[in-house]
Amino acid sequence: MSSSPAPSGSGPVTDPAPLSLCAREPRVPADRLVAEMVPPPRFDSVRFSTYIPDPNQPSQTEAVQVLEGFAASLGQEAGGSGKRRLFGFGRAPRKAAPAGPRGVYLDGGYGVGKTHLLASLWHATPAEPARKAFGTFVELTNLVGALGFQQTVQTLSGHRLLCIDEFELDDPGDTVLVSTLLGKLVDAGVALAATSNTLPGKLGEGRFAAADFMREIQGLSAHFRALRIDGEDYRHRGLPEAPPPYSDEEVTKAAHATEGASLDAFSPLLDHLARVHPSRYGALTDGIKAVCLTGVRPVPDQSTALRLVVLADRLYDREVPVLASGLPFDQLFSDEMLNGGYRKKYFRAISRLTALARDAAKLTNSR
Template sequence: MTPVRGTAARFAETHRHELRQPGSTVTSPLSSLTDRAPRLTGPEIAGYLVPPRQFDEASLDNYRPDPDYPSQSEALEKMRAFAAGWSASSGGGGGWFRRAKKAPETKPGIYLDGGFGVGKTHLLAALWHLAPQRKYFGTFIEYTALVGAMGYREAVALLSGASLIAIDEFELDDPGDTMVMTRLLGELVASGSRIAATSNTPPNALGEGRFAAADFLREIHSLSAHFETVRIDGLDYRRRDVEGNARVTDEDDFDSRLATVSSGRPTTVDDFSSVIQHLSKVHPASYVRLVDGLGAVGLRDVSTFSSQTDALRFVALVDRLYDGGVRVVSTGAPLDSVFGEDMLAGGYRKKYLRAMSRLISLTTGGPEL
């Protein structure tokens, strides 16, 4: 049976030919992002499936539950119990693993459902750090891009048997993509892999779709029996201080600001339209290498998108910039205004809202970065 391909998988499939050649390291610094033409093989893409660098030190011990929201402490204990499932087969380990006499029986999957800013990604990264090798951590989009790049069967073969498949921001806005991921996860669970996922809840969405556990369980059909859902309450993101708009820099200040925010790391400068055109020539799964090693990117003459395909490519780039802590300096239209009202009213609303919030952070240095 051939799996139904969703938008992201089909989108990545159109670029599969760009992954045929072995990956090569891009030499930095470069003056233009469009000078970078990375080509990654499937295993190289998988090598980037690790937590973002801001979660390098994430652990269950340094997660700080808010005492006003008991569900955060409960979620922490649920994650400890889930992690204990590895102790029996590992013969013990460090820390609290040594004290566990017998790991309680747990389901092979756990799903963290909650609003933005309550620590879901921290907990997911902490779990990844505890898992024995082999293990993978990526966003929903990264996994669907991997399937589109390698092909479904090759992706199954690559990921099967991993100790943990961690999926940050499991998306439910495209039935085809959800079906692809559901079938993939079913095969991975059958191979002995354990699955941990977080909900995809957009910041600044005024509570829209804040808790998605029921939708998640419905969409993954028979696989739902393998998942324990854990709800995490917390302060609503709109009460935090990263409200506002993406910063627009005057042309006279462009070079100096770019040098300031890059913190001495390499920078690139391009016209916005040139970058968008270049993204169509690079496989989305290779965007991580496109921005690798950069401290900041400069985008001149930013304008509003007329093509949803271009907009979705840019969303994927924004995710890679955010994960890499690469700052953005821009002229023209504010970067959080590039998605038109028709796009924000459509099926990819959550993707665009997340990208808008991240662009505010990347251009202003808000607390999310």
């Protein structure tokens, strides 16, 4: 970004300093949390027609066809036909919730396009945006924390569809909370769709994630049809490896040269995340065009790691490239973390940060 000409009689005008995430302490009103329950910017324009199934994975084509039928069935409900079509998604007018499945669960590994398909379902469902909601499991629990349980039930009960991305099975308390919430919404006639991840080491074990999901949601399992989506991570399919980390000087130079970029040292940023509620991490990145980090190192503990995962999700949703010095992103988490109960989250964060690191290569011409 070039500097403006200096006014007559003044000294030279230099480029403004980069932004800093550590300097931000956003406050997010509850109504914004509700209004933002739509597919993130990365998935604004996705549709079933833009999903490119792997020809070697027929389950991907099948998933598209089933979800298109699901969306169409919700449109039939809206028309008041009362007919029960695709696996019982019809709705009895203003009576008890209909019997049979009211939702779909997309079961598969990292990067097979589950979020793309979930967002496509949201877009294809014939309803005003205010009557369909899309959010991650964490965003849903944050909404309950902001509104309270009863108000969340009341707010979402008028929706035709609730899409939950990255359903978490590793926190028993949150899982029970969300399961109870979904039970109330099903009783109100809300259709559901959810995704989660099969663990990398479990991809050969069939319905591992689906079985876990159905067990954890207990009484709600009858309301979901599980769709298996096989395939490899598209973020790495046929693409080069993530670029190695840059030097501190390269990262700093790129931050000063990129309008809207932030520049932070990694350790102070981790400390700052502990002072900002994860529900505000999206607001923390408002207006940021690129994130530049110096001194990336392994995260010191589980709590810090989980906060970093949420930030990585928000940056990925908003397509914010990440340019970094220090260690590569696949060395962020210890072997103990990657083999522990939260490993799904850590592998997802590595995958997404790797994709954002590739996107950041355009910020510097030094290689």
